[in-house]
Amino acid sequence: MTLSPFAPSALPDLPPIEGLRFATCAAGIKYHGRTDLMLAVLDEGTSVAGVLTTSKTSSAPVLWCRGNLRRGGGARALVVNSGNANAFTGKRGQEAVQITAEAAAQAVGCAPQEVFLASTGVIGEPLAADKFCGLLDGLARDAQGDSAAWSDAARAIMTTDTYAKLATRKLKPGGQERGDITINGIAKGSGMIAPDMATTLAFVFTDARISGEALQAALSRTVRKTFNCMTVDGDTSTSDTLLLFATGKAAGVPYISSPADPGFAEFAAALEQILRDMAIMVAKDGEGLSKFVTINVAGAENWAAARKIALSIANSPLVKTAIAGEDPNWGRIVMAVGKAGEAADRDRLGISFGGIEVARDGERSPGYDEAAAAAYMKNPEIVIDVDVGIASGAATVWTCDLTHGYISINADYRS
Amino acid sequence: MTLSPFAPSALPDLPPIEGLRFATCAAGIKYHGRTDLMLAVLDEGTSVAGVLTTSKTSSAPVLWCRGNLRRGGGARALVVNSGNANAFTGKRGQEAVQITAEAAAQAVGCAPQEVFLASTGVIGEPLAADKFCGLLDGLARDAQGDSAAWSDAARAIMTTDTYAKLATRKLKPGGQERGDITINGIAKGSGMIAPDMATTLAFVFTDARISGEALQAALSRTVRKTFNCMTVDGDTSTSDTLLLFATGKAAGVPYISSPADPGFAEFAAALEQILRDMAIMVAKDGEGLSKFVTINVAGAENWAAARKIALSIANSPLVKTAIAGEDPNWGRIVMAVGKAGEAADRDRLGISFGGIEVARDGERSPGYDEAAAAAYMKNPEIVIDVDVGIASGAATVWTCDLTHGYISINADYRS
Numbered sequence: 001m002t003l004s005p006f007a008p009s010a011l012p013d014l015p016p017i018e019g020l021r022f023a024t025c026a027a028g029i030k031y032h033g034r035t036d037l038m039l040a041v042l043d044e045g046t047s048v049a050g051v052l053t054t055s056k057t058s059s060a061p062v063l064w065c066r067g068n069l070r071r072g073g074g075a076r077a078l079v080v081n082s083g084n085a086n087a088f089t090g091k092r093g094q095e096a097v098q099i100t101a102e103a104a105a106q107a108v109g110c111a112p113q114e115v116f117l118a119s120t121g122v123i124g125e126p127l128a129a130d131k132f133c134g135l136l137d138g139l140a141r142d143a144q145g146d147s148a149a150w151s152d153a154a155r156a157i158m159t160t161d162t163y164a165k166l167a168t169r170k171l172k173p174g175g176q177e178r179g180d181i182t183i184n185g186i187a188k189g190s191g192m193i194a195p196d197m198a199t200t201l202a203f204v205f206t207d208a209r210i211s212g213e214a215l216q217a218a219l220s221r222t223v224r225k226t227f228n229c230m231t232v233d234g235d236t237s238t239s240d241t242l243l244l245f246a247t248g249k250a251a252g253v254p255y256i257s258s259p260a261d262p263g264f265a266e267f268a269a270a271l272e273q274i275l276r277d278m279a280i281m282v283a284k285d286g287e288g289l290s291k292f293v294t295i296n297v298a299g300a301e302n303w304a305a306a307r308k309i310a311l312s313i314a315n316s317p318l319v320k321t322a323i324a325g326e327d328p329n330w331g332r333i334v335m336a337v338g339k340a341g342e343a344a345d346r347d348r349l350g351i352s353f354g355g356i357e358v359a360r361d362g363e364r365s366p367g368y369d370e371a372a373a374a375a376y377m378k379n380p381e382i383v384i385d386v387d388v389g390i391a392s393g394a395a396t397v398w399t400c401d402l403t404h405g406y407i408s409i410n411a412d413y414r415s
Numbered sequence: 416m417t418l419s420p421f422a423p424s425a426l427p428d429l430p431p432i433e434g435l436r437f438a439t440c441a442a443g444i445k446y447h448g449r450t451d452l453m454l455a456v457l458d459e460g461t462s463v464a465g466v467l468t469t470s471k472t473s474s475a476p477v478l479w480c481r482g483n484l485r486r487g488g489g490a491r492a493l494v495v496n497s498g499n500a501n502a503f504t505g506k507r508g509q510e511a512v513q514i515t516a517e518a519a520a521q522a523v524g525c526a527p528q529e530v531f532l533a534s535t536g537v538i539g540e541p542l543a544a545d546k547f548c549g550l551l552d553g554l555a556r557d558a559q560g561d562s563a564a565w566s567d568a569a570r571a572i573m574t575t576d577t578y579a580k581l582a583t584r585k586l587k588p589g590g591q592e593r594g595d596i597t598i599n600g601i602a603k604g605s606g607m608i609a610p611d612m613a614t615t616l617a618f619v620f621t622d623a624r625i626s627g628e629a630l631q632a633a634l635s636r637t638v639r640k641t642f643n644c645m646t647v648d649g650d651t652s653t654s655d656t657l658l659l660f661a662t663g664k665a666a667g668v669p670y671i672s673s674p675a676d677p678g679f680a681e682f683a684a685a686l687e688q689i690l691r692d693m694a695i696m697v698a699k700d701g702e703g704l705s706k707f708v709t710i711n712v713a714g715a716e717n718w719a720a721a722r723k724i725a726l727s728i729a730n731s732p733l734v735k736t737a738i739a740g741e742d743p744n745w746g747r748i749v750m751a752v753g754k755a756g757e758a759a760d761r762d763r764l765g766i767s768f769g770g771i772e773v774a775r776d777g778e779r780s781p782g783y784d785e786a787a788a789a790a791y792m793k794n795p796e797i798v799i800d801v802d803v804g805i806a807s808g809a810a811t812v813w814t815c816d817l818t819h820g821y822i823s824i825n826a827d828y829r830s
Contacts, residue, residue: 057753057761088749090762090778123746124779233732238753317648317732317817318825325826331538334503338472338653346472347505363505364539402732403826407819410733411740 002405005380006284006292007163014150014168014184017207019043019247021143024156027132030083030121035156037132039139040078040203041108046247048075048116049216051223053240059087060097061117062239068113072212075245076110078203079117079136080157082188086119086127087238096129103133107140118201118241120159120188154186157201160409161190161285167277171270173263179252181208181267183274189282190232200282202227202242204274207250208267210257217259218268219244226275229307229397232286233406234315244271283398288405291323292381298394299350299387305342306395309388312340313397320402323382328373330358337388348389353377355385417820420795421699421707422578429565429583429599432622434458434662436558439571442547445498445536450571452547454554455493455618456523461662463490463531464631466638468655474502476532477654479512483528487627490660491525493618494532494551495572497603501534501542502653511544518548522555533616533656535574535603569601572616575824576604576700582692586685588678594667596623596682598689604647604697615697617642617657619689622665623682625672632674633683634659641690644722644812647701648821649730659686698813703820706738707796713809714765714802720757721810724803727755728812735817738797743788745773752803763804768792770800 020042027037050069052062068075079100086093101112108115119127143149154164165187172180187202210218219242227242256264284292295313300306313319316336322329330351337344347362354376357365376382435457442452465484467477483490494515501508516527523530534542558564569579580602587595602617625633634657642657671679699707710728715721728734731751737744745766752759762777769791772780791797 053753054756055750055753056755056757056759057749057764085746088746088761088764088774088778090776092778123749124774125746126779235731235733235747235750235754238750316650317821318650321822321825324822327826331500331503331540332650334472334538335470335650335653338468338470339650340471341469342471344471346503349472349503359503359539361505363503363507364541402822404819404822406732407736407739407817407822410736411742411818 004162004285004289011151011164012166012168013147014166015182016145017182017184017205017247018249019046019207020205021145022149022153023139023143024152025135025139027081027135029081029132035152036082037135038080038153038156039104039136039143040153041140041143042076042245043247043249044076046075046245047210047212047215048243048245049212049219050241050243051219053238055238057088057238059085059119059239060089060093061086061119062241064097064101064117065241065243068116071113073113074212075116076114077104077108077116078243079104079115080201081119081132082157082159083121084119084125084127085121085123085239087123089124089126092126096127099129099133103136107136116243118239120157120201120239123238150184150186157186157188159188160287161188163285165278165281165285167274167281169270169274171266173253173266179250181206181250181253183270185274185278187278187282190285190287200240202278204244206246207248208246209248209250209253209255210246210267214256214258214261214264215244215246218264218271222268222272222275226272226279229395230279230283231311231314231397231399232283280398283400286400287409288403289400290403291401293323293399293401294383295397295399296383296385296394297388299389299391300393301343301391302393303395306393307397308342309337309340309344309386310395310397312336313384313386314399317402323377324401324403326374326377328353328358328377333384333386337386343390345389350387350389352385354379354383419577419700419704426566426579427581427583428562429581430597431560432597432599432620432662433664434461434622435620436560437564437568438554438558439567440550440554442496442550444496444547450567451497452550453495453568453571454519454551454558455568456555456558457491457660458662458664459491461490461660462625462627462630463658463660464627464634465656465658466634468653470653472503472653474500474534474654475504475508475512476501476534477656479516479532480656480658483531486528488528490531491529492519492523492531493658494519494530495616496534496547497572497574498536499534499540499542500536500538500654502538504539504541507541511542514544514548518551522551531658533654535572535616535654538653565599565601572601572603574603575702578700580693580696580700582689582696584685584689586681588668588681594665596621596665596668598685600689600693602693602697604700615655617693619659621661622663623661624663624665624668624670625661625682629671629673629676629679630659630661633679633686637683637687637690641687641694644810645694645698646726646729646812646814647698695813698815701815702824703818704815705818706816708738708814708816709798710812710814711798711800711809712803714804714806715808716758716806717808718810721808722812723757724752724755724759724801725810725812727751728799728801729814732817738792739816739818741789741792743768743773743792748799748801752801758805760804765802765804767800769794769798
């Protein structure tokens, strides 16, 4: 596997979060010579929020998490496996979920409904949960909260990812003299990535003192402009899961019981930053990518229309291949704006690549410099600005190009 | 350019249609060493119908044709150029259309509003119509109606097509003892092909005696299940144009003035057959394809829901690459059903490849034979049957796989 050109030279050191420990192991679910099972152990009093795929063929773990979230209780454990998505596995899939939750509950000392589950990997193959459930006792015993535990956890959930994805933020709700809040997150990509809720697997942990209700409110409003504005291939997974856990162990910070409380807006802003960091990391490891692409659409009817146009550009195979070919092919951008189905004024459309204006008022810019645009397209990070000339709705979407690497990875992923 | 594996060894001989002649030439618009300009001359009394792209960034010729069709007059000429789409060319694009229509009108001896236009090729480059308009007089003088003229016309409108697309049908509305009606068509692909009306350029000609109103009714109802059920890459063009011309010269056949008239249903049925032939020909020449794929979805809420699910499967990069890799990866079909947004019962879903059942009732079939499915996937033509288990809506969509060839063609098409 070729490393993404955006892979970091070193993984960031994540600070510990009190009330949270991890352990991982190689359970041999599908991969050989790497870890594929991760357990997060959460102290009593941990609140939880989540957003899950809107797919009509959701996986068994997604349905399990949805049930737990609806019930509104807390969280004591998170079990994630890679190599098998436990999706489209019928009754056996539900049984695998039940067995895993019960084993984790026993290992951690909680109710099965306090165990959250996520699986990623091949769809349609039964998941032999009984084979790895015996390992959970040992994982619970060995779990650690240090920096190495964080990177081990991020690595265990990877599938076709070429690097582990970790992000961290700190905020001081009451100023320097008070306590602070840590938010850490891990995520995985890197194919079957398209936003229709959360996309991919991502787990965010904080020591904030916050109710489940307020946590869900913060997550629901921040996921829209972060994970839901990121796409690799337009293929929405059956297993998209983003869970957010708050252990409530931060000292000297106020308790947030509802979105009206002081400190909520600040927490939500920090959460949005870390979710954006993570979404960009996933896009920067899109299968086979050679370039990372930011698409800013302005002048649309509203944010939702701007996002739809930006996604139409981001998911267009012709736009993606043009970028791979380092071709400032604005004609394909015009096409993708046109097919999005949202209002756009053909005769007021403007397009720039990296600030180089290529089109204005519905035709090529008078001063367009093809050589400059072509030179810009050689950069690893490409920014495309589009103004559709209707109103003031704006949105940003992150994606990557479509290369021979994507074909190579996906034409023989399963076999 | 690698020839499509479905390219015919010889082009079909199309019978002449009275009242219709073609001429082509190499105008040097973009390509060298090939024809790129086509003129069809139609006798007085020719009625016309059309369906045009729904893109919000329609090309100048599309807007011109839409105006002509709305006006409701007849047709006397069709001018098509390849190499430049005259799309996103602003005022200059409209001027190029006006100049071309006036030159063709003068060459043929009709009003500019009786001239229909279509352009295909690069988007965003101004079309220098003045350079080729001088050629139209000569083309009008030299136009022929024989079989060679048909294949020349089909070749002149090609862009990345690897073979010319021609189809023909005959019908005898009154039985053997009466006269017959001929319908001939030419079309081009083979990228930026996704159905949102007609997709691509296609021109159908008949000698039927039929009003413009009845012709439009026949076209509108038959395009839904033919051209609008075909996709190569999900990218809807700015220039999609399907025009249908009837010279009214057939002898011994009744005049069809409205859809209620005898003979209309029979004509529409023959039209549907030829449009289906042409749509399949376009999919079989999809850019870089190695396999032609037919997707039958059943058990959906209605036809529109079934079509949407089938298109979600057909446009999924992960499904398309799995087929390229000869992998019977039903998990990706499940994903694509799930993301389509239409009702589907995950626990009643059934999937077959070429009649080999791989999944039933939401999980892998008990008797699934992986070796047989893998052997089937080696065929050049793949049929996928999906039952989503809700109601009785069914639809068929035609597409192709996604290969390294598509990337190669599109990562340096413009430069």
